[in-house]
Amino acid sequence: MQTLEITRPDDWHIHLRDGEVLNHTVADASRYFGRVIVMPNLTPPVRNLAEARAYRQRIEQALPASGHKLQPLMVLYLTDNTQPEDIAAAAASDVVYAAKLYPAGATTNSDSGVTRIEKLYPVLESMEKHGLPLLVHGEVTDAEIDIFDREARFIDRYLRNICLQFPALKVVLEHITTADAAQFVSESAENVAATITAHHLLYNRNHMLAGGIRPHYYCLPILKRNTHQQALIAAATSASPKFFLGTDSAPHARHRKETSCGCAGCYTAYAAIELYAEAFETAGKLDKLEAFASFYGPDFYGLPRNTDTIILQKNSWTAPEQLPLGGDTIYPLRGGEQLHWQIA
Numbered sequence: 001m002q003t004l005e006i007t008r009p010d011d012w013h014i015h016l017r018d019g020e021v022l023n024h025t026v027a028d029a030s031r032y033f034g035r036v037i038v039m040p041n042l043t044p045p046v047r048n049l050a051e052a053r054a055y056r057q058r059i060e061q062a063l064p065a066s067g068h069k070l071q072p073l074m075v076l077y078l079t080d081n082t083q084p085e086d087i088a089a090a091a092a093s094d095v096v097y098a099a100k101l102y103p104a105g106a107t108t109n110s111d112s113g114v115t116r117i118e119k120l121y122p123v124l125e126s127m128e129k130h131g132l133p134l135l136v137h138g139e140v141t142d143a144e145i146d147i148f149d150r151e152a153r154f155i156d157r158y159l160r161n162i163c164l165q166f167p168a169l170k171v172v173l174e175h176i177t178t179a180d181a182a183q184f185v186s187e188s189a190e191n192v193a194a195t196i197t198a199h200h201l202l203y204n205r206n207h208m209l210a211g212g213i214r215p216h217y218y219c220l221p222i223l224k225r226n227t228h229q230q231a232l233i234a235a236a237t238s239a240s241p242k243f244f245l246g247t248d249s250a251p252h253a254r255h256r257k258e259t260s261c262g263c264a265g266c267y268t269a270y271a272a273i274e275l276y277a278e279a280f281e282t283a284g285k286l287d288k289l290e291a292f293a294s295f296y297g298p299d300f301y302g303l304p305r306n307t308d309t310i311i312l313q314k315n316s317w318t319a320p321e322q323l324p325l326g327g328d329t330i331y332p333l334r335g336g337e338q339l340h341w342q343i344a
């Protein structure tokens with residue numbers, strides 16, 4: 001049987017949610033990830049160091065007693081009221097590792113997000129000064145802009161300018177979905193990077209919309225056409241340290257996705273590295289998986305790489321059709337279908 005041993009990976013973008021759900025999301029994420037960058041889009045969001053510390057404690061309480069110990073790296077949610085002092089306090093802590101920009105209304109639980117990005121500039125200045133990375137959900141929110149164009153528009157309207165105004169600010173364009181985003185990041189300075197999800201490497205919008213509408217493929221930014229998928233595969237497997245693993249595993253109870261107006265988000269934490277391995281293998285670039293999953297993320301954040309390893313085996317198995325999520329159930333991405341890699 002083919003096996004692949006790689007340095008323990010980290011997940012630089014995950015949604016663990018809160019409350020009883022943590023028992024399931026944290027157990028899945030802690031199977032082999034060393035560290036996770038925990039998204040702050042709770043209701044209410046995680047706005048300051050005290051809230052981040054309290055949330056980290058709730059996550060740590062949900063860690064399974066046995067097995068590997070996951071390290072949650074917390075993120076502040078930027079609002080119109082975030083102050084430079086909030087950034088200074090967070091950056092000085094060993095709790096918060098980044099702050100997240102959600103344009104108001106762009107995605108799940110983003111109602112408290114920033115309404116005028118220019119007003120955030122004193123906060124960005126403080127982040128640049130303190131070396132706290134800015135994580136970006138890069139989509140404009142204008143009703144008249146086509147949903148498939150929203151990422152590219154965000155780059156042109158806001159991101160270029162942010163990078164020009166704050167040349168030393170570390171920026172991660174999260175869950176990129178377009179050739180435009182991959183190109184922008186490639187051409188930017190080395191302090192500008194991107195995370196790429198497994199589902200954007202494995203799928204394009206045909207998988208979601210052709211032959212029937214599949215709500216479990218619906219996420220934001222939305223899956224784009226095949227040419228964009230190919231550009232993302234090229235970026236992820238290019239051995240550029242600017243592109244690294246961020247699952248954007250985003251659980252929503254099954255009844256909230258299989259409905260007339262369903263939530264955005266794909267749940268992949270139950271088989272994340274397994275799905276990435278498949279995408280890299282299909283591209284003929286399995287040898288590039290380790291650096292993408294385990295080296296470039298910590299390098300960018302200025303953290304040490306993990307020192308132990310995990311082993312993947314080429315072995316087909318059927319993904320569960322549903323999983324528990326607190327008192328609800330969730331339909332994981334690929335549920336009921338064959339997966340081709342497994343953790344030894």
Ligand SMILES: NC(=O)N[C@@H](CC(=O)O)C(=O)O
Pocket residue numbers: 015041107108109137218219220221248250251264265266
């Ligand atoms: N990606 C998604 O489709 N959903 C995420 C939010 C986000 O990362 O934008 C969620 O919190 O559900």
Ligand SMILES: [Zn+2]
Pocket residue numbers: 107137174175220221
């Ligand atoms: Zn997002």
Ligand SMILES: [Zn+2]
Pocket residue numbers: 013014015039175248249250
């Ligand atoms: Zn996300």
